[in-house]
Amino acid sequence: MPIWINDPAALQAHFAQRPGRIGLDTEFIRERTFWPQLALVQIALDTGRGSLAPDDILLVDPLVPGMAEALTGILADTRILKVMHSPSEDLVAFRHTCGVVPTPLFDTQAAAAMAGIGSGVGYQKLVEQLTGTALAKGETRSDWLRRPLSAAQLEYAADDVRHLFEMHDVLADQLQRTGRLAWLEEDAARTLANAMAEGPERWPHLSLRSAGFLEPDVQRRLLRLLRWRDQYARTHDRPRTWILDNELAVNLARNPPIDLGGLLRVFDSQPKAPRKLADAVWQALQTPLADEAQAPDARQAETRDKHLLRRLQDAVAARSRELDLPDGVLASRRWLEALMDTGEWPSALGGWRRAVLEPTLGPLLTTGDNATTSV
Numbered sequence: 001m002p003i004w005i006n007d008p009a010a011l012q013a014h015f016a017q018r019p020g021r022i023g024l025d026t027e028f029i030r031e032r033t034f035w036p037q038l039a040l041v042q043i044a045l046d047t048g049r050g051s052l053a054p055d056d057i058l059l060v061d062p063l064v065p066g067m068a069e070a071l072t073g074i075l076a077d078t079r080i081l082k083v084m085h086s087p088s089e090d091l092v093a094f095r096h097t098c099g100v101v102p103t104p105l106f107d108t109q110a111a112a113a114m115a116g117i118g119s120g121v122g123y124q125k126l127v128e129q130l131t132g133t134a135l136a137k138g139e140t141r142s143d144w145l146r147r148p149l150s151a152a153q154l155e156y157a158a159d160d161v162r163h164l165f166e167m168h169d170v171l172a173d174q175l176q177r178t179g180r181l182a183w184l185e186e187d188a189a190r191t192l193a194n195a196m197a198e199g200p201e202r203w204p205h206l207s208l209r210s211a212g213f214l215e216p217d218v219q220r221r222l223l224r225l226l227r228w229r230d231q232y233a234r235t236h237d238r239p240r241t242w243i244l245d246n247e248l249a250v251n252l253a254r255n256p257p258i259d260l261g262g263l264l265r266v267f268d269s270q271p272k273a274p275r276k277l278a279d280a281v282w283q284a285l286q287t288p289l290a291d292e293a294q295a296p297d298a299r300q301a302e303t304r305d306k307h308l309l310r311r312l313q314d315a316v317a318a319r320s321r322e323l324d325l326p327d328g329v330l331a332s333r334r335w336l337e338a339l340m341d342t343g344e345w346p347s348a349l350g351g352w353r354r355a356v357l358e359p360t361l362g363p364l365l366t367t368g369d370n371a372t373t374s375v
Contacts, residue, residue, distance in 0.1 A: 023164030039144035228284035
């Protein structure tokens, strides 16, 4: 049976002999908070005995005092490879709870994409593809903060790390043979750096589709509200839309009240309006940001050269076929749009992606009015 760990000393005892790698996963809750609440940490230990024994899996209770600190040393130990599957939200949970992210990282989902197996393949499907084992799906919507956890929850949680080493062996071998292991390592390093540097988005208005139809002065007011909302959500650990939903933010930016009383009247007509936060919303709406004049115009999507974008997308698709890579691995539409809009290669398209794509995309980017500088 997997071992339940509710004592930091017991966790540290299992690492008295440091493994070369661990399988790692988490269960967390993020329904009523901004930050994911870490509820369980699953660790598979590579003991060097070959196949994984049931007691090589640790189910760690992070709610126990001192456990986060015990986990921190393990996560930060660069001598231990952390094998995970699609860990983006797990990284946020670890960073918030432990102050570190698991380094170094091998992401089996990203590895499967670079191996040509598929983009965004889920854990259960990839386990079945690579190992032939079909996993149960029963506890995906479970309450992981309750104690004690049920036998079904514990078994489901253990399954989430039980097959990571098998998949790592297969995928690492494929990537090594194709010369793409360095690609994965580069992407993993960037993912970890981004997770550690994660902060409020500078231009959150660009992610709202409706902003593309707003005049610049309206966009600036919307930017003020969204920046305030994000900071409040982080500080008070509440979902953004619980504080101020997108539709109301756009309406306030488009039709700003003339005074606080007018704002309160708007709030009175909106059941989900944050009436208790009216003063703060009013101040945010009225106070210019130091950098708002530099804000990109969300309407640029309407003026962007759609024919050039299509040619870039077609060129990326053709290059992906040549490399036997799934769609979306080389470059997303958003990354290509950033390349067009700024004239500079975004960090997501740096490194190996730029080396692969620039010979193809460069000639397209340097023609006509859409000349893009090479930096």
